[in-house]
Amino acid sequence: MFTGLIEATGKVANLERSGKLCRLRINSTLAQADLKLGESIAVNGVCLTLTSWDRNSFVADVSSETLEVTTLGKLGPGAQVNLERALRLCDRLGGHIVSGHVDAVGQLQSRVSEGEAQCLEFSLPGAISRYVATKGSITIDGISLTVNRVTEDSFSVMIIPHTLEMTTLKEMRAGASVNLESDILARYVERLASPGAERAKNAAGISLEFLAKNGFM
Numbered sequence: 001m002f003t004g005l006i007e008a009t010g011k012v013a014n015l016e017r018s019g020k021l022c023r024l025r026i027n028s029t030l031a032q033a034d035l036k037l038g039e040s041i042a043v044n045g046v047c048l049t050l051t052s053w054d055r056n057s058f059v060a061d062v063s064s065e066t067l068e069v070t071t072l073g074k075l076g077p078g079a080q081v082n083l084e085r086a087l088r089l090c091d092r093l094g095g096h097i098v099s100g101h102v103d104a105v106g107q108l109q110s111r112v113s114e115g116e117a118q119c120l121e122f123s124l125p126g127a128i129s130r131y132v133a134t135k136g137s138i139t140i141d142g143i144s145l146t147v148n149r150v151t152e153d154s155f156s157v158m159i160i161p162h163t164l165e166m167t168t169l170k171e172m173r174a175g176a177s178v179n180l181e182s183d184i185l186a187r188y189v190e191r192l193a194s195p196g197a198e199r200a201k202n203a204a205g206i207s208l209e210f211l212a213k214n215g216f217m
Helices: 064-069 161-166 184-193 195-203 208-213
Strands: 008-018 021-027 040-043 046-053 057-063 080-085 104-114 117-123 137-140 143-150 154-159 177-182
Touching: 021 064, 040 057, 057 064, 137 154, 177 184
Parallel strands: none
Antiparallel strands: 008 021, 008 080, 021 057, 040 046, 040 080, 046 057, 104 117, 104 177, 117 154, 137 143, 137 177, 143 154
16 A cells, blocks of 8 residues: 655666566666565556665666556666655655556646646546546546546546656656556446446344334334
């Protein structure tokens, strides 16, 4: 579990493919932290498992499925990525709840300067459009952001100077692909509001209210 607050950026050293598994090595100052074997690290919003590290880099294995549904398979040596270690229970939740499981891939359509900030507009894949709302949260390449405006096929976010400086959004150009993760709370709300939710609730147990409502009392 993550918050979408980027701790550091890194650069891809190499991506070694071997059958259905790839080994991703990333150069970053994050490798100098107190890392632990098997811990989770979000790379451009994709939750990966740490397999080894040294003073200057760390390595994570990536499955073929992850490469197919995210932008990681398109990264070449030198590509810059956003990095975040997993949330600790004692941490402040400054962003929003991020799982690191990418829902879809979108593209940056435009960027417009508004004073010191910049408004970035992205395409919105139909598979997640119903989970995106104005003033709601969305994760773009691992970055927790607030939706500024949303249409049927696009949404925009306002990026402050600090976020531009600390993430890969600073150098991103129109046409670039990004990993998108919708707010997980929206998915649970949809599930609870679905027609099957009431049936599931009733199947969970029989109460006195249920018996009276159905003529047994």
